Amino acid sequence: MSDSESLTAEMALPPYRAKVRGFYHSRWYNGYVYFGATNALALSAITGAALLRDDVQPIEWMFLAAAFLVANLAEWLAHRGPMHRRTWWIAALFDRHTLVHHVYFPHDDMAARDHREWLYVLFPAFAIGLVFATALPLALLAAFLFGRNAGCLFFIVAIGYYLLYEWFHLVYHWPESSRIGRFRIVRALRRHHLVHHHHQLMQRYNFNITFPIWDYLLGSAYRERTLP
Ligand SMILES: [Zn+2]
Numbered sequence: 158m159s160d161s162e163s164l165t166a167e168m169a170l171p172p173y174r175a176k177v178r179g180f181y182h183s184r185w186y187n188g189y190v191y192f193g194a195t196n197a198l199a200l201s202a203i204t205g206a207a208l209l210r211d212d213v214q215p216i217e218w219m220f221l222a223a224a225f226l227v228a229n230l231a232e233w234l235a236h237r238g239p240m241h242r243r244t245w246w247i248a249a250l251f252d253r254h255t256l257v258h259h260v261y262f263p264h265d266d267m268a269a270r271d272h273r274e275w276l277y278v279l280f281p282a283f284a285i286g287l288v289f290a291t292a293l294p295l296a297l298l299a300a301f302l303f304g305r306n307a308g309c310l311f312f313i314v315a316i317g318y319y320l321l322y323e324w325f326h327l328v329y330h331w332p333e334s335s336r337i338g339r340f341r342i343v344r345a346l347r348r349h350h351l352v353h354h355h356h357q358l359m360q361r362y363n364f365n366i367t368f369p370i371w372d373y374l375l376g377s378a379y380r381e382r383t384l385p
């Protein structure tokens with residue numbers, strides 16, 4: 158895109174997007190490259206953990222399901238906690254999510270116009286580092302307590318879950334008319350996330366991004382009647 162074309166595109170932005178871009182923008186950002194690199198990193202880590210495991214026994218596969226539920230709860234807790242409530246120890250998560258992502262994508266303007274706007278959707282590098290820095294010691298603890306396979310499976314689920322989160326969330330912020338966005342399951346999950354993007358509701362409802370298991374278990378799933 159030439160400078161004049163990019164200037165025209167900037168001028169066409171709604172004011173809330175222009176405001177965010179005013180203080181948070183990178184002209185070198187390429188969403189395909191960034192997301193491709195994070196996928197490669199996560200898949201390499203998953204492959205490494207898969208190679209480290211021994212023969213997995215049937216009982217150990219149950220550990221996979223348990224780890225998935227833990228990951229779903231971690232998503233709920235992180236989203237309801239530091240991503241929406243400013244904490245002194247990790248204020249950047251709040252800034253990046255509540256002040257950038259939610260402002261850039263209000264409920265009635267959810268779609269990214271192109272891959273450059275994935276900058277306001279995908280985890281920033283520091284958050285990816287945080288995912289690894291959290292998953293690794295917990296996987297080592299699981300290995301210490303339950304054996305090497307448990308540690309490997311936990312790590313695979315944790316990193317796989319992060320990737321799932323990124324894919325799901327990105328799809329919600331693609332145009333609804335995209336091929337993948339038209340699947341019924343995707344439409345239902347996007348609806349769940351769209352409700353969360355209402356500024357009046359974002360502090361209280363629909364904190365799960367992937368599957369809303371803990372939203373239903375903990376009573377934070379929004380029962381749609383008349384949306385504000
Ligand atoms: Zn979102």
Ligand SMILES: [Zn+2]
Binds near residue numbers: 236
């Ligand atoms: Zn949120």
